[in-house]
Amino acid sequence: MGVNSTVVFADLTGSTRVFEAMGNARATETVTRLTQWIGRVCEVHGGRVVKSLGDGVFAIFSSGAAATHAVIELQRYHQKRLAGWPVPLRMALQIGVASGDVVEVEGDCFGDAVNLASRLSDLAGPGQIWVTGTVIEQLHEGSVQHRDLGPINIRGRSEMSIVHRIDWQEDLTSFLTVPAALLPTKLPDSTFGHIELAWLGVRSVFRIDQLPIHLGRVGDAQFVVNDPRVSRLHARIEERQGSCVLIDVSTYGTWVRFHGNGGSSHEIALRRDECVLHGRGEIGLGAPLSDFSAPTIAFNTTGDDVMLSRRAIVD
Numbered sequence: 001m002g003v004n005s006t007v008v009f010a011d012l013t014g015s016t017r018v019f020e021a022m023g024n025a026r027a028t029e030t031v032t033r034l035t036q037w038i039g040r041v042c043e044v045h046g047g048r049v050v051k052s053l054g055d056g057v058f059a060i061f062s063s064g065a066a067a068t069h070a071v072i073e074l075q076r077y078h079q080k081r082l083a084g085w086p087v088p089l090r091m092a093l094q095i096g097v098a099s100g101d102v103v104e105v106e107g108d109c110f111g112d113a114v115n116l117a118s119r120l121s122d123l124a125g126p127g128q129i130w131v132t133g134t135v136i137e138q139l140h141e142g143s144v145q146h147r148d149l150g151p152i153n154i155r156g157r158s159e160m161s162i163v164h165r166i167d168w169q170e171d172l173t174s175f176l177t178v179p180a181a182l183l184p185t186k187l188p189d190s191t192f193g194h195i196e197l198a199w200l201g202v203r204s205v206f207r208i209d210q211l212p213i214h215l216g217r218v219g220d221a222q223f224v225v226n227d228p229r230v231s232r233l234h235a236r237i238e239e240r241q242g243s244c245v246l247i248d249v250s251t252y253g254t255w256v257r258f259h260g261n262g263g264s265s266h267e268i269a270l271r272r273d274e275c276v277l278h279g280r281g282e283i284g285l286g287a288p289l290s291d292f293s294a295p296t297i298a299f300n301t302t303g304d305d306v307m308l309s310r311r312a313i314v315d
Contacts, residue, residue, distance in 0.1 A: 002101030006067040006135060007113045008047065009121035010038050010074060011056035012091040013251060021088050031055050034091070038074060045070035050109050055091075056121070060109060064099050064131075064138030071095045071129050072144070072168040079127070079169075092251075096120025097131040099138065116161065119154045123214075123233060124165075125249035125272045133162035149247075150240060153212050155220060195237065195244055195277065196300040197223050212238035215285065215297065227295040229286030235270075237277070244301050246283065247274040255284035255294070277301055 012034060019027040035057050039049040042059040046066045050058045061067035075093055082090045098120060100113030116132060124130040136146060145167040151160035194207045197215075204223055206213055213222035216233040225234075231250040238245050248254040248270035256268045258281040267289050268275055277283075280300045287294035 002103040002111055004100065005102040005109075005113065006061040006064045006097060006099045006138075007102060007109070007111075007117040008042065008059045008061065008067050008071060008095065008097050009053075009056060009117045010042075010059070010071065010093055010095045011053075011121050013094055013126045014091045015055040018089055018091055030089075031091075038093075041074050041077075042070050045073070050107075058109075058114075058118075060102060064097070064135040065140070065143075067097055068129075068131065068135060068139060068144055068166065071097060072166065075127065075129060075168045092126030094121055094124040094126050095129045096122070096124055097129065097135050099132060099134040115156065116154065119156070120163065123152075123154075123236075123249060126251055128249070128272055129166035129168055131164050131166060133164065136164050150238070152236075152238070194301075198298045199223075199225050199295070206237075208239050211244075212236050215283070223297070225285055225295050225297065227286065230295055231286070234285050235283070244277045245274055246270070246277050248272055250286065252286040255287075255289050257282045257284075257289050 012031065015027070015031055018030065021027075022030065031054075035052050035055065038057045039052070039059070042049060042057065042061075045061070046063075047059045047061040047070055050060060052058075061070070074095070078093050082092070096117040096119065098113040098117040100111060100116070102109050102111040102113055120130040120132070130149070131146070146164045147167060149163045149165055152163045153160050194205050196203065196205045206222070213236070214233045215221055215223045215225060215235045215237070217224065217226060217230040218232045221233055229252055231252070234248075234250040235254050236247045236249060238247065246254070246256065249272065254270045256270065256275055256277070258279055267284070269288070277299055279302055280298070282289055283297040283299055284291075284294040285297065289296060
């Protein structure tokens with residue numbers, strides 16, 4: 001039998017760039033100091049470090065509230081620290097938190113909550129905290145601001161998981177997305193049946209029942225764009241109340257431009273933000289669309305002139 005616990009995975013992003021800039025010895029010392037600090041903060045809040053994972057920390061807590069307050073403190077303090085660091089040396093934190101039964105075997109911990117927290121840490125963008133609904137249920141109402149991201153398909157799980165993003169910033173007005181600006185309440189073609197994506201010679205069509213999907217640089221993404229500016233899992237596309245929503249979870253950002261049908265010709269910049277995809281347009285990964293070299297995905301949600309082939313349909 002396991003013990004009901006809350007699991008935290010806190011990972012540093014951008015460490016590869018730091019090793020290139022500082023060299024192995026100095027970068028290793030810097031990363032080690034940061035992971036040790038992460039462990040100390042967890043312990044102050046009643047957590048226990050299970051192990052360090054290179055540039056991350058795996059810890060468990062007896063309650064979701066204690067874990068949540070610990071990771072909020074981590075993000076707030078780390079943000080202030082990074083403000084004084086040169087941009088090439090900044091390593092943001094991305095954190096996943098999940099509650100459930102945890103089994104301890106010879107000092108290591110196992111269980112669905114462990115796997116889920118690890119996946120959420122991978123999916124969360126730099127500077128983000130993603131937690132399961134079971135963690136939110138343990139918080140006093142109003143004690144922590146959070147946003148419901150809805151059910152998300154987590155690789156390796158048969159059922160979708162309800163995920164929330166913790167809004168940990170002390171000055172939320174400068175960080176929160178303004179939904180009215182990016183999520184129109186009514187669009188002429190907001191109800192869609194599929195979305196077509198094309199990049200270079202690759203074209204794929206995803207039905208509404210196949211969402212969510214990820215755009216990224218690695219094989220875990222359902223639509224792969226092999227460019228160094230693209231994050232491993234760069235952006236997510238999901239269905240939400242009949243609309244197709246693009247969510248940026250990347251290191252360098254995502255840009256969107258719409259074509260025709262009243263669409264604006266200017267670019268929308270997303271930094272851990274989201275917008276509704278409607279009609280036709282382009283998505284720039286890791287660089288603005290005004291940069292001719294930007295990895296650019298053409299999208300189409302209208303259903304017009306979609307070229308279907310055996311390779312285009314994703315089963």
